[in-house]
Amino acid sequence: xxxxxxxxxxxTIIHEDAIKRVRAAMPSNESxxxxxxxxxxxxxxxxxxxLWALSREEMCVCDLAALLGMTKSAISHQLKLLRLxxxxxxxxxxxxxxxxxxxxxxxxxxxxxxxxxxxx
Numbered sequence: 001x002x003x004x005x006x007x008x009x010x011x012t013i014i015h016e017d018a019i020k021r022v023r024a025a026m027p028s029n030e031s032x033x034x035x036x037x038x039x040x041x042x043x044x045x046x047x048x049x050x051l052w053a054l055s056r057e058e059m060c061v062c063d064l065a066a067l068l069g070m071t072k073s074a075i076s077h078q079l080k081l082l083r084l085x086x087x088x089x090x091x092x093x094x095x096x097x098x099x100x101x102x103x104x105x106x107x108x109x110x111x112x113x114x115x116x117x118x119x120x
Contacts, residue, residue: 041085042113046070047078054088055107058100 041047049068053059061079065072079099082088089102101107 051110054101058098060096060098
C-alpha cells in the first residue's frame with residue numbers, strides 16, 4: 001500500500017546559517033501582505049477571464065460584457081478592483097474608455113500561471 005503522507009523531518013538540528021541567510025533576505029511583512037493581495041486578484045474566475053481577454057486586446061466595458069455574457073455593471077466592478085491593484089489601466093478616447101493590462105509584468109504573471117497548470 002502506498003504511503004500518501006508527506007515525509008517529515010525527524011532531525012532536531014537547527015541550521016542557524018541557513019536561517020540567518022534567509023532572514024537577511026526576507027522581504028518586509030508589508031511586502032508579503034501586498035503580494036498576497038495581488039494574488040487574491042487572480043483568485044476570481046471573472047477577473048481571470050478579463051485579464052486573459054485584455055492580454056489579447058485592449059477592450060471597453062461593453063466589449064468585455066458581451067464577451068463574457070455579463071452586465072456592464074458587473075464588469076465595471078471587477079475592472080475597478082483590477083485597476084486599484086495596478087493590474088489594468090484605462091485610456092479614455094472621446095466617450096469610450098478602453099482597458100488594457102497595466103504592464104508586461106502582469107502579462108508575465110498571467111502567462112506563467114497558465115504554464116504552471118500546463119496550458120499555453
